[in-house]
Amino acid sequence: MPPDTLSTLISRIDFALISSVHILFPPLTIGLAIILFVSEALWVKTQDERWYRLCRFFEKLFIVNFGAGVATGVTMEMAFGILYGPFSQAAGPFFGQVLGYETITAFMYEAGFIGLMIFGWGKISRKMHLFATFNVALSSTLSAMWILVANSWMQTPTGVEFKDGIFEVTNWLAALFNPNVFAAFPHMLLAAVELSLTFVVAVCAWFVLKRRNVDLFLRPLKYALVALAVVAAVQVYMGDVLGENVLDNKPAALAAMEGQYDTYDKDGNVNNAWNIIGWPNKEGTGLAWSIKIPHALSLIETKTWNGAVEGLNSFPKDEQPPVVLPFYSFRVMAAIGGALLLLGLWGCWLRYRGQLTERLASQQRLFLMACTAAVALPYIAVIAGWWTREIGRQPWIVYGMMTVKDGMSHMSTALATFWLIGFAVFETAVVLGTIWFLLKVCRMGPDLTSPVAGEGHEHLGELDLPEAGKADHPEYVRPI
Incomplete structure (x- = not known):
């Protein structure tokens, strides 16, 4: 293998590692912020101290995860410049602007309120603190929106012209509201909420299983299970919408996801069956073997019995994405989505039968162990979904306009190896440290x-103190 090809491979592995690690943290930040806001709103409304205790406990887990997300996010932005210099320069007029919007309208917005959320307890009024938590949840969601706008533009680039190695924006609205973002952003937002609900379910189930603070954790467990069942069901629908979007805008990517090599013809020589599992042949022209359901792919993607789904063989060989990774990562993601839906329905069924009471819940050991173990599933699904999305776009970094090879930095094999080792050590330390701190908070x-x-x-302002001395009193809290 020539040195330049080896360095390219190493750099691609490096960025795959960096992006796969980073995608673990933002979904929990987004979804858990929303859950914290709902929990705190219930406390403010009902004055039930248990909601307050839950907020303070899950906020600690949120802080640990938030720190890891910031650390790996900064690392990924560094990696763009180091590993994909030509792309960063070419896409700067759009990509850089969007990341700037994200910084101003989301990251700085979030930074302004997260301090109030973390350190404002008892120092500002309850309603003002709730307002701060709401803004952390909103800004986290806005951050995800901008990132998905940028990434979706790479999937379906509109509103730009590629001139002299630079993407010139000709229509900002068309570039920002590109065809992919309307399906991709809701899908990712639902994934964040689904992951966070599973996280809450796992933590609460662990405490109930251990018979620790059952009265505190049982109620959020029951609420989160119902919400998980609803969100997982909606996600199935949203995944179908995104699949149709990919069919319309990136047919080669969909063909790779489904292992579809040939296109249906009217003579019936090729049937648009859905391949459950399979493996490509040595020539890369079809599947050597597969287990399939006749006509199912047409029904899924076109909602017709014999609707055409374009096959990979319709595209030039050098424009065909790999098949094995997107094919199986898509199936892993879909299978986990189904498993989380079943877990939520299982919990709803137990709740309906009256089995999730303080007296009986701890006896449902199999269910509680399944809930606890399920915490890993949405993380695997998020990585699998990201691989499906990014590998399915290959060989393009900006679909149909710029290849990954053209967008990569030119560096020696030694330098590429140096960056891979350095980033790998850092990312591993962040992941292990995050897991350690999350477990420590749960154990405590x-x-x-x-x-x-x-x-x-509430009434300290009415203490019988001289007006000038009220603000200096150790128990006085200035109302906001």
Whole structure:
């Protein structure tokens, strides 16, 4: 293998590692922020101290995950410049602007309120703190929206012209609201909520299984299971919408995802069957073997019995994406989505039968162990979905306009290896450190003894103190 080809391979492995690790953290930040807001709103409305204790406990887990997301996100932005210099320069007029919008309207927005959310307990009013938590949830969602706008533009580039090695924006609205983003962003947002609900279910189920604070964790467990069943069902629909979008805009990517090599013809020589599993032949012209369901691919993608789904052999060989990784990563993602739906329905069934009470819930050991173990599934699904999306776009970095090879930095094999080792060490340290701190917080459990934030302060402004000395009183909290 020539050195330049080897360095390219190493750089691609490097960026695959960096992006795969980073995608683990933002979904939990987005979804858990929404869940924290809902929990805190319930506390503010009902004055039930248990919601407050849950908020403070899950907020600790949120902080750990948020820090890891920032660290790996900064690393990925570095990697764009180091590993994909030509692409960064060429796409700067659009890509750089969008990341700038994300920084201003989401990251800086989030930074302004996350300090209030974390350190504002007891120092600002409850409603103001709830407002801060709401803005953290909103800004996290906005951040995801901008990132998906940028990535979706790479999938379906519109509103630009590629001149002299630079993407010149000719229509900002067409570039921002590109065809892929309307399906990709809701799909990713639902994935974030689904992952976060599974995370909450796993943590709560672990405490109930261990018979620790059952009265505290059982109620959010039951709520989260119902929400998981609903969100997982909606995600199935949204995944189908995204699949149709890929069929319309990236037919080669869909063909790779489905292992579809030949296109249906009216004489019936090729049938648009859905391949459950299979493996490409040595020539790369079809599947050597497969287990398939006749006509199912047409029904899934076109909603007709014999609707045409273009096969890979319709595209030039050098424009065909790999098949094995997107084919199986897509199936892993879909299977996990189905498993999480079944888990949510299982929980709903137990709740309907009255088995999830404080007296009986701990006896449902199989169910609780399944809930706890399920925490890994949405993380695997998110990585699998990201691989499906990114590998399915190959060989393009900007679909149909710029190849990955043209967008990569030219460096020696030694330098590429240096960056791979350096990034791998850092990413491994972040992942292991995050897991360690998350487990530590769970082992410590919730704080049930400290005073509730703001409790007893509502009337401190009426203390019989000189007006000039009120602000200096150790128990005085200035109302906001």
